[in-house]
Amino acid sequence: MTLKFYTNPMSRGQIARWALHEAGADYDQVLLEYDSTMKAAAYLAVNPMGKVPAIDHDGKIVTEGAAICAYLADAFPDAGLAPTADERADYYRWLFFAAGPLESAITNRSMGFEVEPDKEKTVGYGNYDQVVEALDSKFLTDDYVCGARFTMADVYVGAQLIWGTQFGTLPGRDSFLAYAKRLTDRDAYKSAKAVDDGLIAAIG
CATH class of the missing domain: 3.40.30.10 (Glutaredoxin)
Known part of the structure; x- marks a missing residue:
């Protein structure tokens, strides 16, 4: 293999x-x-x-x-890291939310594109603020995408929130910062980040 x-x-x-x-x-x-x-x-x-x-x-x-x-x-x-039968709904819902509405909302805002109120119904994510509120409501009540247990969905969703709160493309909501801290404390996150940080340092 x-x-x-x-x-x-x-x-x-x-x-x-x-x-x-x-x-x-x-x-x-x-x-x-x-x-x-x-x-x-x-x-x-x-x-x-x-x-x-x-x-x-x-x-x-x-x-x-x-x-x-x-x-x-x-x-x-x-x-x-795959979801159990009971976790699949949240796992796929938020994984695709991060890849779709969240990614689109952040990218469009960073490029200066704002959705006019009369156009929100034609845009998959509605508007940036709706996306932020949806995420906030999720992590105000749940530690991870699937509730109490870390799954692979947290890697993708979490990366968006870690980067977003670090670089200002997402607001520093308490729920976002607490979630990001739980993820950046993980050994696998630290080891992977160390590799990339070392490569970036070598380039620079």
Whole structure:
């Protein structure tokens, strides 16, 4: 069994590396640069979008951060990160919420695009404030996406909140900060972050 991980340390590849560490997966990393190897034919054959992260697991390619997280939870069941039957609703609901409405709302706001009130019904996420309120209501009552237990959904959802509160794309709500602290205290988060921080330092 082989697992190849395509990434750049200054990218969403940090999410996938954290997921790999939570899963306890052995992997070979392939570091790519934005303006050269990431757009070269060899990598475009892996991901025609020319984006990272991507993984090649025994010849099966997975791209997109949320998909990589969900795939790894299933591919490495001994890590106990996939949802139980009772957890599936919350697991998939919030995993896709983070990949859809949350990502869109943050990206659009950072690019200066605000949804006019009369256009909210045509936009999947409504508006930025609605997204923030939905997340806040979730983590005011639950420690993790699936309630009391950490699952792989927390890697993807949590990464959005960790980065968002650190860089100001999300407000520093008490529920967000408490959730982020629970996640950044995890050994797998720390080990994955140390790898990426070391790579960034070497580049700089």
